[in-house]
Amino acid sequence: MSEVRYSKKHEWIKLDGDIAVIGITQHATEMLGDIVFVELPEIGSSVVKDGNAGVVESTKAASDIYTPVSGEIIENNQSIVDDPAKVNNDPENEAWFFKLKITDKSEMDSLMNKEEYEKFSKESGS
Amino acid sequence: MENIKTALYNLHQKHGAKFVPFAGYQMPIQYSTGIIEEHKSTRENAGIFDVSHMGQLFIKGDDTLAKNLEKIFPAELNKAKLNQSKYSFLMNEEAGIYDDLIITKVEGGFNIVLNAACKNTDFKLLSKLLENKYEMILSEELSLIAIQGPKAVEILEKIINGVSDLKFMNGDTFNYLKENIYITRSGYTGEDGFEISIKNDDAEVFVQKLIDEGASLIGLGARDTLRLEAGLCLYGHDMDVNKSPVEANLKWAISKNRILEGGFIGCEKIKSQIEKGVSKIRVGIKPEGRIIAREKTSIFNEDDKNIGEITSGTFGPSVQAPVAMGYVENAFSKIDTKVFLEVRGKKYPAIISNLPFYKKSYVKGANK
Numbered sequence: 001m002s003e004v005r006y007s008k009k010h011e012w013i014k015l016d017g018d019i020a021v022i023g024i025t026q027h028a029t030e031m032l033g034d035i036v037f038v039e040l041p042e043i044g045s046s047v048v049k050d051g052n053a054g055v056v057e058s059t060k061a062a063s064d065i066y067t068p069v070s071g072e073i074i075e076n077n078q079s080i081v082d083d084p085a086k087v088n089n090d091p092e093n094e095a096w097f098f099k100l101k102i103t104d105k106s107e108m109d110s111l112m113n114k115e116e117y118e119k120f121s122k123e124s125g126s
Numbered sequence: 127m128e129n130i131k132t133a134l135y136n137l138h139q140k141h142g143a144k145f146v147p148f149a150g151y152q153m154p155i156q157y158s159t160g161i162i163e164e165h166k167s168t169r170e171n172a173g174i175f176d177v178s179h180m181g182q183l184f185i186k187g188d189d190t191l192a193k194n195l196e197k198i199f200p201a202e203l204n205k206a207k208l209n210q211s212k213y214s215f216l217m218n219e220e221a222g223i224y225d226d227l228i229i230t231k232v233e234g235g236f237n238i239v240l241n242a243a244c245k246n247t248d249f250k251l252l253s254k255l256l257e258n259k260y261e262m263i264l265s266e267e268l269s270l271i272a273i274q275g276p277k278a279v280e281i282l283e284k285i286i287n288g289v290s291d292l293k294f295m296n297g298d299t300f301n302y303l304k305e306n307i308y309i310t311r312s313g314y315t316g317e318d319g320f321e322i323s324i325k326n327d328d329a330e331v332f333v334q335k336l337i338d339e340g341a342s343l344i345g346l347g348a349r350d351t352l353r354l355e356a357g358l359c360l361y362g363h364d365m366d367v368n369k370s371p372v373e374a375n376l377k378w379a380i381s382k383n384r385i386l387e388g389g390f391i392g393c394e395k396i397k398s399q400i401e402k403g404v405s406k407i408r409v410g411i412k413p414e415g416r417i418i419a420r421e422k423t424s425i426f427n428e429d430d431k432n433i434g435e436i437t438s439g440t441f442g443p444s445v446q447a448p449v450a451m452g453y454v455e456n457a458f459s460k461i462d463t464k465v466f467l468e469v470r471g472k473k474y475p476a477i478i479s480n481l482p483f484y485k486k487s488y489v490k491g492a493n494k
Binding site for chain 2: 055058062084
């Protein structure tokens with residue numbers, strides 16, 4: 001299994017073969033506040049790098065979720081739809097968002113490693 | 127122009143506040159614990175709200191003042207007892223709401239609490255309507271602190287003796303650090319509670335005492351979820367100059383006697399709306415499932431006809447479900463009417479619901 005990579009939109013992605021698990025980062029949940037609603041892409045749907053792939057809502061506002069790579073959705077995490085608070089509690093493990101079959105592994109190259117992401121999220125402030 | 131900081135700014139900061147600009151003020155939207163925890167601690171214990179951005183207006187006047195205020199507001203002010211509070215509206219001739227406010231009869235005049243975003247225009251309008259006959263002071267020296275929740279009375283009583291005797295929507299003067307401060311039993315959360323008007327210089331120490339006695343600071347985020355669960359309107363969202371109190375379903379706040387007597391601004395319009403009905407009215411709306419319908423969400427009937435719009439919506443942490451309010455055509459305003467809400471291009475079922483979404487039995491003797 002490859003190392004975890006991160007996008008500038010605050011998603012994390014873990015690639016195993018050609019299957020990627022995607023979720024949002026701890027930093028993202030801290031910016032969003034208490035999450036009370038999650039909408040996930042449907043199984044079988046195709047998503048495009050940096051395109052919409054779901055929605056999260058806090059008590060204050062709705063925010064789009066983007067996918068850091070293109071692919072076909074093969075699984076989504078119903079447990080966070082039923083209990084959105086899980087996203088605040090364990091965003092980078094149990095509360096993954098969806099799994100997809102990646103179309104082009106080279107899309108991973110532009111993503112950040114942990115160190116780069118930490119620096120990025122610190123600099124982007126808020 | 128830089129946003130104004132309240133006297134509690136440093137204390138907010140110490141408690142990990144995230145600030146947002148609100149009506150020209152720098153206000154805490156939440157503290158380090160987060161909106162849901164803050165909401166729950168208000169419902170279960172006691173929450174402290176810095177509402178110092180709101181306008182605290184004192185109008186000084188003799189017996190003629192109440193009569194002249196009755197030419198403006200649809201409340202019974204001439205008959206009001208000393209220290210009695212009334213919820214009322216500042217309106218135009220068409221009964222459009224300029225502001226919703228609380229008027230309290232005090233020694234030597236009336237106190238009026240105004241919305242932050244409206245207070246300066248309200249002041250100018252009221253001076254004009256009262257023809258500058260009375261001294262009017264829009265205080266900049268006073269903070270306004272609310273404490274709300276089931277433990278509010280017990281906590282505040284420890285610091286200020288006698289507050290537990292106050293009745294709901296009544297106020298009185300209390301002694302605190304050899305000063306007279308004015309406290310009303312009222313609030314904006316659906317909980318029992320108080321609003322304390324206190325000198326800016328004393329505000330921080332006072333709030334620290336409330337915290338030491340077990341209350342916690344609550345930001346604007348939880349204030350919004352609390353008031354929405356309680357079915358209370360937010361000015362500029364659930365009501366504005368294009369809506370009347372009748373359309374806002376707040377006709378209860380207009381005295382029947384005053385409608386009979388007439389003589390206040392907007393009276394004719396209110397009368398005709400009560401007689402003939404209104405075409406749109408504010409209702410509670412409960413989405414099915416977990417979908418959240420926010421302000422400006424379109425509402426449809428079962429035949430896919432647009433029948434209205436959401437004016438406030440969020441997730442209610444105590445009702446554990448999404449809650450909303452909005453305006454619908456009168457024909458669709460009956461409780462349990464099925465409607466649809468368009469969220470991100472998809473229509474989701476919802477029902478017209480009773481307000482409030484969250485009901486609490488008030489402390490005995492407090493709600494008379």
